[in-house]
Amino acid sequence: MNELEVNVTVNGRAFRRRIEPRLLLSDFVRHEIGLTGTHVGCENGVCGACTVLLDGLATRACCTLAVQAEGRNIETVESLGRLNNLSPLQRGFWEKHGLQCGYCTPGMLMLMTELLRENPNPDRETVRMRLNDNICRCTGYEDIVNSVERAVALMRAEKVGP
Amino acid sequence: MKPPVFEYERPANLRAALDALAKHGGKAKVLAGGHSLIPMLNLRLISPGRLIDVSRLSELQYIVEDFGQLRIGALTTHNTILRSPIVAANCPIVTEAYPHVANHSIRNRGTLGGNLCHNDPAFEMPLAVTLLGATMVARSARSSRTITAATFFKAPFATDLAADEMLVEVRIPRMPSGHGYSFLEVSQRHGDRALIAAGCLLTLRYGTCRDVRIGFRNAVHNVFRIPAAEAVLEGKPASAANIEAAADAAAKNVTAAADLHADEAYRRDVTATLTRQMLHAAFARAGQAIDG
Numbered sequence: 001m002n003e004l005e006v007n008v009t010v011n012g013r014a015f016r017r018r019i020e021p022r023l024l025l026s027d028f029v030r031h032e033i034g035l036t037g038t039h040v041g042c043e044n045g046v047c048g049a050c051t052v053l054l055d056g057l058a059t060r061a062c063c064t065l066a067v068q069a070e071g072r073n074i075e076t077v078e079s080l081g082r083l084n085n086l087s088p089l090q091r092g093f094w095e096k097h098g099l100q101c102g103y104c105t106p107g108m109l110m111l112m113t114e115l116l117r118e119n120p121n122p123d124r125e126t127v128r129m130r131l132n133d134n135i136c137r138c139t140g141y142e143d144i145v146n147s148v149e150r151a152v153a154l155m156r157a158e159k160v161g162p
Numbered sequence: 163m164k165p166p167v168f169e170y171e172r173p174a175n176l177r178a179a180l181d182a183l184a185k186h187g188g189k190a191k192v193l194a195g196g197h198s199l200i201p202m203l204n205l206r207l208i209s210p211g212r213l214i215d216v217s218r219l220s221e222l223q224y225i226v227e228d229f230g231q232l233r234i235g236a237l238t239t240h241n242t243i244l245r246s247p248i249v250a251a252n253c254p255i256v257t258e259a260y261p262h263v264a265n266h267s268i269r270n271r272g273t274l275g276g277n278l279c280h281n282d283p284a285f286e287m288p289l290a291v292t293l294l295g296a297t298m299v300a301r302s303a304r305s306s307r308t309i310t311a312a313t314f315f316k317a318p319f320a321t322d323l324a325a326d327e328m329l330v331e332v333r334i335p336r337m338p339s340g341h342g343y344s345f346l347e348v349s350q351r352h353g354d355r356a357l358i359a360a361g362c363l364l365t366l367r368y369g370t371c372r373d374v375r376i377g378f379r380n381a382v383h384n385v386f387r388i389p390a391a392e393a394v395l396e397g398k399p400a401s402a403a404n405i406e407a408a409a410d411a412a413a414k415n416v417t418a419a420a421d422l423h424a425d426e427a428y429r430r431d432v433t434a435t436l437t438r439q440m441l442h443a444a445f446a447r448a449g450q451a452i453d454g
Contacts, residue, residue: 002169021170021213022203043163044201048267057270063200064271065193067170068217111267132352133265 008069010035011079021067025059026050028066029076037077037106041135048134051107052076058114058133077106080113088154089113089147089162098147100138107134112148116162121152165203169212176221176301180328182214184303187325190214194237194276197268222275222330225249232334236275241266243274252336255361259290259345265353275329283318284355284381290345291332292386293361293375299331300324308333318384341365342448344440348432350423355381357424360436364395366448371395371404376412376437380429382419390415391437400445402452409437 003018010033017032024043029035029052041049043062050061053075081087086094089112099105108131115122115130122130127148131141155162173179183190189211193199196217202208216222222237225246232252234243243249244260263269263277263286277287278298292311299308300323314322323329337343345361356379363375374395377387391412398404413434420426445452 002167004170020167022165022167024164024200024204027164043204045197045268051267054271058267059271060197060267062204063197063268065165065170065196065200065213065215067172068193068196068215070172130266133267 004067006067006070008066008071009073011075017066019066021065023066024062025052025054025064025066025069025074026061028069029061029074032066035076035078039103039106041103041107046135047104047107048111049104049107051110051134053110053114056114056117058111075110075113077109080109087162088158088160089116089151091154092147092149092151093144096143096147096150098139098144099136104134104136104138108136108144112151113162116148116151116155120155120161122148124149163204165200166206166209168203168210170215171212172215172218176216176219176330179214179216179219180301180303180326183326183328186212186214187327192216192279192328194279195239195268195272196276197264197272198276198280198282216328217273227252227336230336232336234274234332234334236278236329236331237273238275240264240269240272240274240277244269253294253334254337255293255343255345255363256287256290256334258343259286259359259361262286262345262347262349262353262356262359274332278314278332279321279323279329281315281317281319281321281384282355283379283384284359285379286345286347286356286359286361288315289359289361289377289379289386291334293363293377294334294337296335297333298329299333300327301330302327312386315384315386318382337363338365340448342444342446344443344447346436346440346443348436357381358429358432358436360433360440362437362440362444364444364448366400366445366450369399369450371398371400376408378412378416378433378436380417380419381423382421383417385417385419388412388415395441400448400450400452405438405441405445405452408441409434412437 039049041047045063191210193215222235224235250257347359359379394408413430
């Protein structure tokens with residue numbers, strides 16, 4: 001089996017693994033790093049459930065080879081908050097029912113993390129346009145937009161990032 | 163739903179990438195942004211023996227204005243081009259077309275060169291660069307050549323590139339200031355594959371249309387410019403009647419296409435509607451609003 005060494009930073013920690021070049025970044029973070037928060041949906045770039053941040057940019061991990069992340073900085077949903085200390089964005093989803101089954105939620109959170117970092121005060125239309133990237137089959141999106149709006153208010157009140 | 167086994171290499175520079183293509187070209191695929199190629203691998207639609215990963219070649223990531231043309235490196239990402247003030251100033255139809263290209267996350271990784279080389283018949287950029295009369299610069303270990311857009315896009319999912327060639331640059335002639343342009347699309351959801359993508363460029367001189375370019379893609383065939391629709395307007399005054407005539411000509415002459423998502427009659431209908439809408443927009447931008 002042809003294997004390559006890959007060195008990446010995941011949520012601030014450095015990892016070195018030997019992997020097959022065909023290993024997808026989504027499977028790498030789940031199976032090699034053990035972070036199963038990143039969900040795998042369609043595996044062909046349509047649904048966005050696997051969205052992670054690669055050097056700060058929202059990226060479909062199922063359309064990226066893990067070897068392409070060599071030397072890069074990966075952020076997954078586990079980087080956001082803890083159960084008893086949720087990030088403003090996560091609290092927004094909690095308070096405004098931004099999820100039902102929760103399958104798309106890690107991807108939604110990472111997608112919106114990128115947006116709120118570049119634009120901490122987006123209007124609803126901007127949020128809706130960006131949500132176009134990812135599919136949610138439960139909420140009808142309205143509660144997700146409300147959740148992001150709530151997160152914006154929390155960020156402003158607490159003077160913190162997403 | 164996982165890629166098949168392949169050899170992987172990441173050349174350090176363009177020279178090494180071209181050498182790798184010369185050696186393995188027939189059995190290798192060039193990996194740029196990967197957001198078309200990797201889904202195809204996941205779905206096992208293709209099974210190349212080797213991937214040559216050029217996505218880090220920063221020497222092919224640039225946008226420069228140069229002697230009346232824009233030169234865009236093939237590995238420049240979509241979002242870089244979408245946000246480029248140089249592109250917006252010189253060929254605004256590209257900036258207008260870009261929000262229709264997939265979605266933001268995919269545009270973070272996807273590249274102009276990868277998009278053009280994949281030439282999916284639902285893709286917008288092959289239409290935009292064809293309307294703009296762009297030239298592709300292809301390089302191989304043995305040679306360098308330029309290919310006009312009209313020649314480059316040979317068939318759906320096929321280009322004029324040889325197995326050992328790589329697209330390295332796209333050269334777009336600068337559009338005159340005050341020209342009219344519009345790019346519109348109908349798809350099932352915003353960012354989905356285009357049922358019909360439509361673009362037009364024109365110039366108005368004393369109320370008369372010059373250099374009219376009207377083109378479409380229909381997700382099935384390799385449709386580009388429709389000379390019959392352009393001829394209706396060329397040298398004629400900008401008027402509601404002439405817009406109507408151009409819309410009719412476009413609908414009649416666009417290549418027929420039917421698939422799971424839309425039949426031929428619907429596509430012709432959408433073609434006429436988009437032609438009307440984009441000509442109104444283009445005339446308004448060229449300084450002449452048309453009633454109706």
